[in-house]
Amino acid sequence: MTAQHRTPTREGVVEAAARIAAILPPTPLLPVEIGGTACWIKAESLQPVGAFKIRGGWNRLSTLTPEQAAGGVIGVSSGNHAQGVAWAAARLGIAATIVMPNDAPAVKLANVKALGAGVVLYDRPGGEDRDAIARKLCEDRGATLVHAYGDPWIIEGQGSAGIEIAQQLGREPGRIVAPCGGGGLTAGLALACPSAAIVPVEPEGWDDVRRSLAAGEILPVGPNPPATACDALQTPATWPINFAVLKERCSPGLAVSEREVRDAQRFAFARLRLVVEPGGAVALAAALAGKVALDADTVIVASGGNVDPAQFAGVIASDT
Amino acid sequence: MTAQHRTPTREGVVEAAARIAAILPPTPLLPVEIGGTACWIKAESLQPVGAFKIRGGWNRLSTLTPEQAAGGVIGVSSGNHAQGVAWAAARLGIAATIVMPNDAPAVKLANVKALGAGVVLYDRPGGEDRDAIARKLCEDRGATLVHAYGDPWIIEGQGSAGIEIAQQLGREPGRIVAPCGGGGLTAGLALACPSAAIVPVEPEGWDDVRRSLAAGEILPVGPNPPATACDALQTPATWPINFAVLKERCSPGLAVSEREVRDAQRFAFARLRLVVEPGGAVALAAALAGKVALDADTVIVASGGNVDPAQFAGVIASDT
Numbered sequence: 180m181t182a183q184h185r186t187p188t189r190e191g192v193v194e195a196a197a198r199i200a201a202i203l204p205p206t207p208l209l210p211v212e213i214g215g216t217a218c219w220i221k222a223e224s225l226q227p228v229g230a231f232k233i234r235g236g237w238n239r240l241s242t243l244t245p246e247q248a249a250g251g252v253i254g255v256s257s258g259n260h261a262q263g264v265a266w267a268a269a270r271l272g273i274a275a276t277i278v279m280p281n282d283a284p285a286v287k288l289a290n291v292k293a294l295g296a297g298v299v300l301y302d303r304p305g306g307e308d309r310d311a312i313a314r315k316l317c318e319d320r321g322a323t324l325v326h327a328y329g330d331p332w333i334i335e336g337q338g339s340a341g342i343e344i345a346q347q348l349g350r351e352p353g354r355i356v357a358p359c360g361g362g363g364l365t366a367g368l369a370l371a372c373p374s375a376a377i378v379p380v381e382p383e384g385w386d387d388v389r390r391s392l393a394a395g396e397i398l399p400v401g402p403n404p405p406a407t408a409c410d411a412l413q414t415p416a417t418w419p420i421n422f423a424v425l426k427e428r429c430s431p432g433l434a435v436s437e438r439e440v441r442d443a444q445r446f447a448f449a450r451l452r453l454v455v456e457p458g459g460a461v462a463l464a465a466a467l468a469g470k471v472a473l474d475a476d477t478v479i480v481a482s483g484g485n486v487d488p489a490q491f492a493g494v495i496a497s498d499t
Numbered sequence: 500m501t502a503q504h505r506t507p508t509r510e511g512v513v514e515a516a517a518r519i520a521a522i523l524p525p526t527p528l529l530p531v532e533i534g535g536t537a538c539w540i541k542a543e544s545l546q547p548v549g550a551f552k553i554r555g556g557w558n559r560l561s562t563l564t565p566e567q568a569a570g571g572v573i574g575v576s577s578g579n580h581a582q583g584v585a586w587a588a589a590r591l592g593i594a595a596t597i598v599m600p601n602d603a604p605a606v607k608l609a610n611v612k613a614l615g616a617g618v619v620l621y622d623r624p625g626g627e628d629r630d631a632i633a634r635k636l637c638e639d640r641g642a643t644l645v646h647a648y649g650d651p652w653i654i655e656g657q658g659s660a661g662i663e664i665a666q667q668l669g670r671e672p673g674r675i676v677a678p679c680g681g682g683g684l685t686a687g688l689a690l691a692c693p694s695a696a697i698v699p700v701e702p703e704g705w706d707d708v709r710r711s712l713a714a715g716e717i718l719p720v721g722p723n724p725p726a727t728a729c730d731a732l733q734t735p736a737t738w739p740i741n742f743a744v745l746k747e748r749c750s751p752g753l754a755v756s757e758r759e760v761r762d763a764q765r766f767a768f769a770r771l772r773l774v775v776e777p778g779g780a781v782a783l784a785a786a787l788a789g790k791v792a793l794d795a796d797t798v799i800v801a802s803g804g805n806v807d808p809a810q811f812a813g814v815i816a817s818d819t
C-alpha cells in the first residue's frame with residue numbers, strides 16, 4: 180500500500196488539528212441569523228492564505244520524510260490549494276511547483292508566485308490532463324505529488340476545521356454545510372465530527388458529488404459543464420479515498436445556481452463584512468436559498484476569499 | 500456629580516468585558532504581515548453590527564436602571580453607534596431613537612431601521628447641532644441620552660476590546676493603533692491596557708484629537724473641514740471625559756489621507772478578505788503608510804465594516 184492509499188482516520192484528523200493549532204490561530208466561528216434562525220459561519224476565508232487549504236498543505240508538507248522534503252513537492256490547483264502548499268513550503272524550506280489552470284483568477288496566480296512557488300500552467304478550457312502533467316513533473320524531478328483532495332494527509336488536515344468547530348461551539352455540531360470540490364474538506368469534516376450530518380454543496384452542473392452520492396458510485400462531471408464563477412470547485416470527479424467517507428456520511432448533496440452564489444457573496448459582504456469568493460460561498464448560498472435545514476447546531480463553512488476585485492465589485496454593485 | 504460625569508476606570512472596563520463576553524464571542528485577532536513585519540489585526544468589523552460600537556451600546560443599555568430603561572434611550576450617531584444602541588435596545592426591550600446625519604451611508608440608515616430603532620435626521624452639511632436635538636428629545640420624552648463617546652459606560656464598553664486583545668495575545672500588547680472619532684475607543688483601550696502605547700488615527704482635516712494632544716487642550720475640528728469618506732470619524736471635538744484619559748496615554752496622534760484610507764481598504768480586501776469601511780481602515784492606513792512603528796506586539800484595530808456597496812466596489816476596482 181503506497182502512502183496515498185492509506186485510509187484517513189479520525190485519529191489522523193486529531194493529530195492534524197494539533198499540528199495546525201501549533202502554527203495557526205483558529206478561524207472565527209461567527210454568529211449569523213438567516214431567515215430568523217441563528218446559526219454559525221466558520222470563516223475559513225480568514226486563514227492567512229484566504230482558504231482552508233492551508234490546513235491540508237501544512238499537514239502534508241510538515242509530515243514529509245526528510246528525503247521527500249528534499250525532493251520538493253508538486254501540487255495541482257486552481258489556486259487555493261496552491262497557496263496552501265506554497266505557504267507551507269516557504270515555511271519549511273521545501274521547493275514547490277504548482278500545476279495551475281490557465282484560466283485561474285489572476286489574484287490566485289499572483290498570490291502563489293508571491294509565496295515563492297513555481298507555477299506550470301495547463302490548458303483547462305482545452306481539456307488538458309492536469310494530473311498527467313503533475314505525475315510527469317514528479318517523475319522528472321523525484322518530487323512528491325501533493326494532491327488537492329485525494330490524499331489522506333490532506334483530508335485529515337482539512338478535517339482540523341471540524342475539530343476547531345466542536346471546540347468553539349462547546350459541542351459537536353449537528354450539521355455542517357460545506358462547499359465541495361473534490362471532497363477533501365467534506366471528508367475531513369465527516370471524520371472530525373462523527374455524529375454531525377455533513378452537507379456537501381456544489382455549483383449546478385458541477386454537482387458530480389451530489390450525483391455520485393445519489394447513484395452510490397463515483398460519477399464524473401458531465402461533458403460540456405456550464406460556465407461557473409466557482410473556479411475552486413471545478414473538479415472533474417471525486418476520488419475513491421474521498422468517496423469512501425462521503426458515501427457513508429453525506430447525503431443528499433446539494434447544488435446551487437450562479438445567481439444564488441452571487442446572492443450569498445452579497446449577503447457575506449453586507450451582513451458579515453466578509454469577502455467570500457464564489458466557490459467559498461456555495462454553502463451559504465444553499466442556506467440562504469432555503470435548501471438546507473438550519474438551527475443553532477448548524478455550521479456553514481465559508482471556505483475561501485480569494486476573488487479578483489473586478490468580479491467582487493461587479494457582484495456587490497449589482498443585485499442580479 | 501451626574502452619571503455622565505463619573506470617571507471611567509479600568510475596573511469598569513473589566514466589568515464591561517465580562518458583560519460583553521456573556522453575550523458576544525470575541526472578535527478574531529488575525530495575524531498580518533506589513534512590510535515584512537508580523538503584527539495583528541483586531542477585526543471589530545466582524546461584530547454582529549459590523550463595528551465595535553456594539554460593546555459600548557450593550558454596556559450602557561444593560562446597566563440602565565429599570566426607570567431609565569422604561570423611559571427609552573436617545574443616541575446620536577452617523578450609524579455605527581446607532582446600530583450598537585439599536586442592537587442592545589432590541590435585545591433588552593428598550594425603546595431607542597437615534598439622531599443621524601442626513602448624509603449617513605444608506606446601509607447604516609437601513610441597518611438601524613432594520614434593528615427596530617426610530618431615526619431622527621439632522622442636517623450635518625448644514626451644521627445643525629445634533630447634540631441640541633438629542634437633548635431636546637430626551638427632555639420631551641424623559642429618555643436617557645446615550646452619547647457615542649462622552650459617557651463612562653460607553654468608554655468602558657469599548658475598552659473591552661483591549662481586554663480581549665490581551666487574552667488572545669497572551670500578554671498585554673505593546674502598542675494599539677486605533678481609529679479615533681470622539682475618543683471612546685481609544686480612551687477605553689488606554690484604560691484596558693495600562694502599559695500599552697495607544698496611537699489614535701484620524702482622517703486629515705478631521706484630526707482634532709491629534710491637534711488637541713499636541714496642544715494639551717481640546718481643540719475642535721477647524722472651520723470648513725475637507726470632505727472625507729470616513730463618515731464614522733466626523734466628530735467635531737472630543738469631550739473632557741475622553742481627553743482626560745487620552746492626554747495621559749496617547750501621543751502623538753496620527754492623520755492619514757483619503758488615498759491612504761483607500762489603499763488600506765484594498766489591502767484589507769485582498770490580503771485579509773475583510774470588508775472595512777473608510778473610517779474603520781484609518782489605523783491600518785497609518786500602518787501601511789509607515790507612519791507608526793510595527794512589531795509582534797502591535798495590534799491594529801479594524802473598527803468597522805459598514806460601507807455602501809458602490810463605495811466599496813469603486814475602491815477595490817481602482818488603484819487610486
